[in-house]
Amino acid sequence: MSAKDNQKVYFGDKKVSKESKKDGVENIFTKVSENYDLMNDVMSFGMHRLWKKSFVETSQIEKDDICLDLAAGTGDIAKLISKKVKGKTIYLCDQNNEMIEKAKERSLDEGFYQKCNFNVSSAESLPYEDETFDKVFISFGFRNFSDKKGSLKEINRVLKKGGSLQILEFSAAQGKNFSKLYDFYSYNFIPKIGDFISGDHASYDYLVKSIRTHENQEEMLELFNQTGYLESTYENIFKGIVALHRGIK
Ligand SMILES: C[S@@+](CC[C@H](N)C(=O)[O-])C[C@H]1O[C@@H](n2cnc3c(N)ncnc32)[C@H](O)[C@@H]1O
Numbered sequence: 001m002s003a004k005d006n007q008k009v010y011f012g013d014k015k016v017s018k019e020s021k022k023d024g025v026e027n028i029f030t031k032v033s034e035n036y037d038l039m040n041d042v043m044s045f046g047m048h049r050l051w052k053k054s055f056v057e058t059s060q061i062e063k064d065d066i067c068l069d070l071a072a073g074t075g076d077i078a079k080l081i082s083k084k085v086k087g088k089t090i091y092l093c094d095q096n097n098e099m100i101e102k103a104k105e106r107s108l109d110e111g112f113y114q115k116c117n118f119n120v121s122s123a124e125s126l127p128y129e130d131e132t133f134d135k136v137f138i139s140f141g142f143r144n145f146s147d148k149k150g151s152l153k154e155i156n157r158v159l160k161k162g163g164s165l166q167i168l169e170f171s172a173a174q175g176k177n178f179s180k181l182y183d184f185y186s187y188n189f190i191p192k193i194g195d196f197i198s199g200d201h202a203s204y205d206y207l208v209k210s211i212r213t214h215e216n217q218e219e220m221l222e223l224f225n226q227t228g229y230l231e232s233t234y235e236n237i238f239k240g241i242v243a244l245h246r247g248i249k
Pocket residue numbers: 025029070071072073074075076077093094095096099121122123124138139140141144145146
């Protein structure tokens with residue numbers, strides 16, 4: 001194991017080894033998978049649907065593109081992509097088997113299974129050949145990765161030259177008063193909603209803390225630049241509660 005592998009990373013508001021973060025994240029998503037979609041709707045007042053729609057709508061997908069929905073969860077992004085591509089050209093990859101099983105069931109129920117390929121694997125070690133994808137999407141998954149720089153390099157490996165990476169993620173809310181209001185809501189209500197809907201206070205406490213310890217907009221941009229992405233940019237959505245970062249290989 002190299003010194004880099006021994007580096008501590010944030011898991012919620014605690015610094016742990018990369019291995020412990022990976023295990024901790026796995027446990028959380030196994031626990032929340034059952035009520036995951038309902039919780040997203042309740043916590044964000046349905047706004048996550050609009051953010052995701054705009055994420056895919058503005059990504060200039062061509063009908064022949066080969067797309068990776070990484071940290072795919074239950075497949076929200078893959079479903080939106082499926083309306084834009086032809087053929088079996090969408091790859092859903094998530095390290096959590098329960099989430100991928102939910103995505104499979106859901107794609108069958110909602111009629112986009114035939115366009116999808118499914119893989120259980122972590123972003124730090126992707127099961128794809130070099131230069132496979134035109135576009136890689138990550139929606140609300142990146143802050144959970146145990147090796148963010150390593151995964152950005154790994155994604156760069158599987159992107160075609162000229163292909164793009166797009167990351168939608170919670171970020172730093174802008175403006176003092178708005179940030180205070182957002183902090184009040186998230187620290188006081190989100191874990192309680194988690195408790196009420198799924199009897200799980202701890203996982204939603206992790207969610208709130210993981211947002212606060214994740215890189216902010218400029219730090220994310222720096223990560224893109226350090227790992228070989230070109231023309232990297234970001235835009236804030238909903239006063240920076242969410243940010244959309246894009247870069248080209
Ligand atoms: C908050 S969910 C997001 C799911 C979906 N993309 C969405 O927007 O609703 C985060 C997902 O990231 C996955 N995940 C976390 N760390 C990962 C990693 N290192 N590699 C692959 N998937 C990971 C989790 O298993 C979980 O399904």
